[in-house]
Amino acid sequence: MLFNRYRRGLFITAFLAAPVTLYLVYVISPYIQAFYISMTDWRGVSATPAFIGLENFRRLLEDGTFWKAVTHNAGLLVLLPLITIVLALFFAFLLNVGGGGRAVGGIRGSKFYRVVFFFPQVLAVAVVAVLFQQVFRPDGSGMLNAPLMALGGKPIGFLSDPGVAFWSVLGVMVWQAVGFYVVLFSAGLASIPRDMFEAAQIDGAGRLSLFFRITLPLLWDTVQVAWVYLGIIALDVFAIVWVMTDQHGGPDWSTTVMAAEVYRNAFQYFRFGYASALGVVMFFFTVGFAILSLRLTRRERIEF
Amino acid sequence: MTTTSWTVANSRKLARQESRKRLGPMAILSHLALLLWTVLTVVPILWTFLASVKSEDEIFGDAWSLPSSLHWDNFARAWEQAHIGQYMLNSVIVVAFSVFGTMLVGSMAAYVLSRYPFRGNRAIYLLFVSGLAFPVYLALSPLFFVVQNMGNVPLIGPFIGLNTHAGLVLVYIAYSLPFTVFFLSAFFRTLPTAVAEAAMVDGASHTRVFFQIMLPMARPGLVSITIFNILGQWNQYQLPLVLLQERDKWVLTQGIADISTAAGYDQDWSALFAALTLAILPMLVVYTVFQRQIQSGLTAGALK
Numbered sequence: 127m128l129f130n131r132y133r134r135g136l137f138i139t140a141f142l143a144a145p146v147t148l149y150l151v152y153v154i155s156p157y158i159q160a161f162y163i164s165m166t167d168w169r170g171v172s173a174t175p176a177f178i179g180l181e182n183f184r185r186l187l188e189d190g191t192f193w194k195a196v197t198h199n200a201g202l203l204v205l206l207p208l209i210t211i212v213l214a215l216f217f218a219f220l221l222n223v224g225g226g227g228r229a230v231g232g233i234r235g236s237k238f239y240r241v242v243f244f245f246p247q248v249l250a251v252a253v254v255a256v257l258f259q260q261v262f263r264p265d266g267s268g269m270l271n272a273p274l275m276a277l278g279g280k281p282i283g284f285l286s287d288p289g290v291a292f293w294s295v296l297g298v299m300v301w302q303a304v305g306f307y308v309v310l311f312s313a314g315l316a317s318i319p320r321d322m323f324e325a326a327q328i329d330g331a332g333r334l335s336l337f338f339r340i341t342l343p344l345l346w347d348t349v350q351v352a353w354v355y356l357g358i359i360a361l362d363v364f365a366i367v368w369v370m371t372d373q374h375g376g377p378d379w380s381t382t383v384m385a386a387e388v389y390r391n392a393f394q395y396f397r398f399g400y401a402s403a404l405g406v407v408m409f410f411f412t413v414g415f416a417i418l419s420l421r422l423t424r425r426e427r428i429e430f
Numbered sequence: 431m432t433t434t435s436w437t438v439a440n441s442r443k444l445a446r447q448e449s450r451k452r453l454g455p456m457a458i459l460s461h462l463a464l465l466l467w468t469v470l471t472v473v474p475i476l477w478t479f480l481a482s483v484k485s486e487d488e489i490f491g492d493a494w495s496l497p498s499s500l501h502w503d504n505f506a507r508a509w510e511q512a513h514i515g516q517y518m519l520n521s522v523i524v525v526a527f528s529v530f531g532t533m534l535v536g537s538m539a540a541y542v543l544s545r546y547p548f549r550g551n552r553a554i555y556l557l558f559v560s561g562l563a564f565p566v567y568l569a570l571s572p573l574f575f576v577v578q579n580m581g582n583v584p585l586i587g588p589f590i591g592l593n594t595h596a597g598l599v600l601v602y603i604a605y606s607l608p609f610t611v612f613f614l615s616a617f618f619r620t621l622p623t624a625v626a627e628a629a630m631v632d633g634a635s636h637t638r639v640f641f642q643i644m645l646p647m648a649r650p651g652l653v654s655i656t657i658f659n660i661l662g663q664w665n666q667y668q669l670p671l672v673l674l675q676e677r678d679k680w681v682l683t684q685g686i687a688d689i690s691t692a693a694g695y696d697q698d699w700s701a702l703f704a705a706l707t708l709a710i711l712p713m714l715v716v717y718t719v720f721q722r723q724i725q726s727g728l729t730a731g732a733l734k
Contacts (some may be wrong), residue, residue: 137636145607146554153561156569156576163572170575220460233457233687239464242471242719248724250665252683253709257688260475260481260703263493269477272493293653301470312731315680333456362565365667369687378709385668388567393672397515398571405568413563 150390153300164402171414175399182403191402195375195384199361202299202383203415209300211349214307215242221308222315223323240312243305244347255369259285262370285372288380295381298366303359307352314348315341354419361412364389383422384408438505475710489699492612504704512698514705516678517685524595524681525663528602532659533652535603536610541640545583555615561608566668575673577601593676600697601673602663610655613730617651657720657727682709 147224164182168175188190194259216295221236233239246254262284271281284294318341326340342349366386373389384404392401463638481489482504484497509515543555574592581591590597626639627645634642645652667683674680679689686709689702 134546134636135548138546138548140540140637141538141640142554145535145558147472148535148600149558149561149607151609152573152576152601153564154557156572157564159572160568188536188570213467217464220464231704233460233464235461239468240725241718242468244721244725245475245717246471247728248661248713249710250667250686252665252667252687253706256686256702257474257478257706257710259519260478260706267490267493269474269493303512304467305471305730309725313729339473362567364567365683365687369667369690373675385565385567388570389668391669392571392574401571402568405570408565409568415565416563430684 147319160402160405163399164406166300166399168399170396170398178399181281182400183407185400186403186407191379191382192384192387194247194379195382195387198381198383199363199411202296202360202363203357206294206299206303206360207353208298208354210307211352214311214352215342215345217304217308217375218311218315219341222312223336223341240305240309243287243308245305246302247306249302251365252369254298254302255366258294258301259370262294285370286377288376288378291371291377291381295363295371298370299359299363303356307356308354311345311348314345318344323385350419357415357419358412361408361415384411432666467515478703478706478710482700482707484703486698489703501700505708507538507695507698507701508704508708510690512685512701512705513677513680514682514685514708517680517682517706518708520595520680521664521682524598524602525660528599528606528663529659531599532601532610532663533656534604536607536655537614537645537648537652538640539607540611540614541618541644543611544618545626555611556610558611560711561605562612568607570668570672573601577673593674593679595679598670598673598681601669602666603667606659606663610659614648614651618649621647626657641706653723653729654727657712657724658730661724661728 161396163175165177165179166175167178167181217239220237221233224366249257253289262281263269263271264286265281266272266275268281268284270284275281283290285291322340322344323336326336331339362385363383365383367383367386368389369382385408388401388404391397391404477493480497483500483502484504485499488495488497490604499502539558543551543558575592577590577597581587581594581599583590588594590600600710621644626643629639629643665683666681667687670681670684674684689698689705
């Protein structure tokens with residue numbers, strides 16, 4: 127008996143040793159160090175960085191670039207989930223419920239659409255960024271500007287006009303995200319019993335009330351999950367901005383985001399202390415968002 | 431028997447014809463909306479494929495013109511001079527080892543944490559899961575120095591420091607653990623205990639029960655999370671950007687991003703399009719073959 131307990135303990139230790147060690151060394155320790163580094167003036171060279179308290183955070187508040195980055199993240203935080211979820215719900219509804227004919231059911235070819243819509247999701251963000259850099263070329267060699275100019279319009283500086291660049295970034299993010307949520311919502315819709323829709327239809331519900339009175343309430347849980355996911359994507363965005371935009375967040379800082387400023391300060395200016403302070407702010411934004419969205423979206427769950 | 435199956439098939443056909451006849455204006459509008467998004471998804475990618483066989487002059491000409499002759503040499507230049515072949519090989523090596531490692535260590539941790547109650551179990555589980563909420567940017571600068579210091583460890587140091595693939599593999603494993611452990615321990619909890627108990631009575635060791643009974647039983651969950659990790663690690667850009675700074679060590683995302691940002695008038699644009707195509711095509715092929723598994727693998731996390 128004692129031997130068995132010893133064997134059990136040995137087994138638990140052996141199985142946890144590698145994952146816990148890796149996790150502590152590469153994940154937990156950097157996170158803890160980051161909080162300390164954020165209160166130093168460390169630039170990577172000095173052996174003993176000076177402790178400067180909250181000085182980095184005070185400087186952050188006066189840093190115009192930081193505030194631009196925060197504004198862009200905040201804009202994405204509102205717009206990316208909103209646009210993506212509305213589009214994805216619309217498409218998922220068309221694919222699964224609002225199909226042709228009087229019967230409630232999927233539209234023909236729904237599988238094909240789902241397969242195509244989802245594809246951008248499997249591409250690397252860095253690859254998508256380079257792809258759209260070409261699509262957005264500012265002259266007649268750009269995929270979007272060529273037809274515009276052929277119709278006699280002026281070319282749009284999708285990435286070179288500071289007033290437009292942010293919207294281009296948002297557009298690409300929506301382009302890549304929608305398919306994932308169409309599939310997610312379709313899976314949610316598939317778990318709703320068909321007779322619910324049929325009963326509503328017999329009672330005279332049209333497509334609109336079918337959507338707002340049946341589909342949306344029953345999908346609410348999945349929509350919440352989507353909201354949190356997209357919110358975190360909006361707060362964490364890096365590669366699309368860093369690779370696609372001019373001067374990594376330009377032109378004229380018009381697309382920069384917090385993650386890009388963390389990377390720039392750390393690995394281009396070697397201001398590790400300042401970059402870590404930025405990281406800490408990001409951390410509190412993300413945790414704050416997660417807590418807030420859990421609080422706000424809590425609602426009676428509909429059992430079926 | 432034959433007559434009934436004939437009748438069933440026939441009535442299905444009739445029903446299908448019936449629904450085709452009823453393709454009302456709403457169904458047409460639905461199809462139009464869905465087709466519009468299909469075009470938006472597909473056209474940028476096809477346009478890139480097309481540009482990959484254009485000459486340099488054609489790329490700077492009208493975006494929608496067809497290539498006068500097919501310049502397959504663009505691919506040779508992308509593969510050789512832009513080193514896409516090398517980068518792809520690097521990506522394959524890194525992802526092969528890190529996904530194997532992630533699955534091995536992750537499933538070990540998840541299994542012990544979900545099936546063996548012991549003091550501290552909950553704390554370790556929460557430690558892993560809390561990693562889901564942290565933005566990686568906070569850890570970025572300390573992580574760089576952690577990996578740099580790893581390079582000074584006697585004996586194995588030179589293999590796991592900065593600019594090494596093994597170093598990146600360890601970091602990938604560590605950062606993939608939160609989700610892998612979270613997902614797999616939920617999965618192990620749903621498996622029946624009877625088979626494992628029977629094997630233990632028959633004298634099988636804990637380790638043997640895990641590898642020969644529990645892992646095969648957990649196969650569906652393992653497949654989903656493996657796909658999730660393969661895609662996530664293949665598409666990773668931020669971590670290699672920080673940890674691999676020597677060109678010959680780069681992974682594919684870095685290589686692609688670099689061709690476009692290494693700005694300049696001597697830029698080889700047609701090779702860029704060929705490189706993009708080389709990065710997208712394999713994903714497209716793998717995706718069309720495994721699209722069901724990929725879709726369920728990527729959405730599995732959100733539905734748990």
